[in-house]
Amino acid sequence: MHQNIQRLSLIPIFLVAWLQLSSFTVTPSKISFHEAAAFYTFGDTVSFRVTCESENPITEALLFVAIAGQSTRVIPVTPNSTGALQYDLDASSDPIRPFAEVRYWYQIKDGKGEEGRSREYSFVYTDNRFSWSSHKDEQFEIYWSTTDARIGRQILAIARRSLQNALKYYPAATTEAIKIYIYENTDDLRLALAPGQHTWTVGHASPEDATILIVLADGMKTKAEVERLLPHEITHILQAAYSRDNFSSLPAWLVEGSASVAELRPDPERRAVLQSAAAANALIPIEELCTSFPNDDAAAYLAYAESESFVQFLVREYGADSLVRLTEQSSPERTCQEAFYTTYKQSLPEIEAEWQKQVVGVSSANNPAGDMTALAALLVLLILAPLAPALAIAIQTRRGK
Numbered sequence: 251m252h253q254n255i256q257r258l259s260l261i262p263i264f265l266v267a268w269l270q271l272s273s274f275t276v277t278p279s280k281i282s283f284h285e286a287a288a289f290y291t292f293g294d295t296v297s298f299r300v301t302c303e304s305e306n307p308i309t310e311a312l313l314f315v316a317i318a319g320q321s322t323r324v325i326p327v328t329p330n331s332t333g334a335l336q337y338d339l340d341a342s343s344d345p346i347r348p349f350a351e352v353r354y355w356y357q358i359k360d361g362k363g364e365e366g367r368s369r370e371y372s373f374v375y376t377d378n379r380f381s382w383s384s385h386k387d388e389q390f391e392i393y394w395s396t397t398d399a400r401i402g403r404q405i406l407a408i409a410r411r412s413l414q415n416a417l418k419y420y421p422a423a424t425t426e427a428i429k430i431y432i433y434e435n436t437d438d439l440r441l442a443l444a445p446g447q448h449t450w451t452v453g454h455a456s457p458e459d460a461t462i463l464i465v466l467a468d469g470m471k472t473k474a475e476v477e478r479l480l481p482h483e484i485t486h487i488l489q490a491a492y493s494r495d496n497f498s499s500l501p502a503w504l505v506e507g508s509a510s511v512a513e514l515r516p517d518p519e520r521r522a523v524l525q526s527a528a529a530a531n532a533l534i535p536i537e538e539l540c541t542s543f544p545n546d547d548a549a550a551y552l553a554y555a556e557s558e559s560f561v562q563f564l565v566r567e568y569g570a571d572s573l574v575r576l577t578e579q580s581s582p583e584r585t586c587q588e589a590f591y592t593t594y595k596q597s598l599p600e601i602e603a604e605w606q607k608q609v610v611g612v613s614s615a616n617n618p619a620g621d622m623t624a625l626a627a628l629l630v631l632l633i634l635a636p637l638a639p640a641l642a643i644a645i646q647t648r649r650g651k
């Protein structure tokens with residue numbers, strides 16, 4: 251297997267991601283485009299520039315910016331007297347997903363109604379605050395910014411094992427190499443992602459770009475963390491490969507539950523959290539975890555614990571392939587409950603009750619925690635709150651934000 255360690259040449263910060271110097275004329279239009287280029291400072295400003303030639307003065311110019319999974323931005327641009335167009339996109343208020351491919355093109359109209367459209371240009375919105383080293387094989391591209399050259403090889407080995415585990419649940423063949431970017435601390439990762447991330451986020455997947463971002467704060471001392479993070483995030487990439495455009499329609503509990511089940515080294519705290527919540531009669535109904543997870547850290551942690559356990563139960567009772575079937579049944583036209591019933595021939599609450607009885611030890615007819623007060627349930631959540639920072643994966647991950 252061909253492997254290659256290479257040090258990328260320094261990408262000058264604040265400099266060009268892509269420079270397209272070709273010109274293109276759309277026939278029969280007499281309008282042409284030259285020297286299209288995009289320059290950016292990651293997380294700040296992306297400048298789009300092009301020069302237009304037209305026999306008549308340009309009266310209208312539009313810039314189109316397209317990123318997979320987002321609506322295409324259509325931006326009016328005012329040309330200067332020489333026909334040059336420039337637009338500065340404020341990526342701090344209108345964030346671009348890190349490492350996303352940005353495609354863009356121009357459309358202009360002159361005073362005589364002549365229209366012209368440029369060819370399509372593109373660049374990858376790399377986090378150019380850092381200089382990335384890389385290590386690759388056919389399935390993975392590992393990027394890191396520290397000087398420790400061993401990291402790439404070590405992470406690649408874990409990534410391969412992670413993929414094998416994730417394939418047990420989603421046996422999808424990915425069409426492109428999965429790119430893994432390793433950040434040194436949570437602040438660097440958080441600044442790379444859109445605002446609103448939890449401060450404890452240490453992993454993020456962008457299925458649209460087959461890209462995973464993780465934090466490796468103490469080098470390979472945190473190997474156990476990587477063995478949890480990587481299979482989890484790789485599973486998200488495979489889920490997206492199966493669900494294609496319906497990824498956002500998948501039940502949140504399925505997305506996070508199956509990713510958690512695939513972890514090589516699951517978080518042992520989740521089991522304790524689940525049992526405590528069950529004893530306090532404070533389990534969140536699975537139906538409430540169809541569209542999203544709670545924002546509250548402790549409740550989100552419980553949501554992960556429940557989803558992992560419930561998916562484990564589905565795999566045990568109905569087979570791992572039932573997860574793929576449910577994934578394929580999920581669509582914007584179907585509710586979570588409908589997709590579930592079509593897959594399992596029983597309702598979600600019915601199978602949930604069976605899971606509670608068999609795994610969590612809760613019987614709906616004779617709930618052992620039934621006499622606990624709501625205050626006690628609240629106390630359990632408060633006790634669990636300090637565990638929340640250990641929660642690695644933001645639910646936002648699955649939306650590719």
Ligand SMILES: [Zn+2]
Nearest residue numbers: 506509643647
């Ligand atoms: Zn996740």
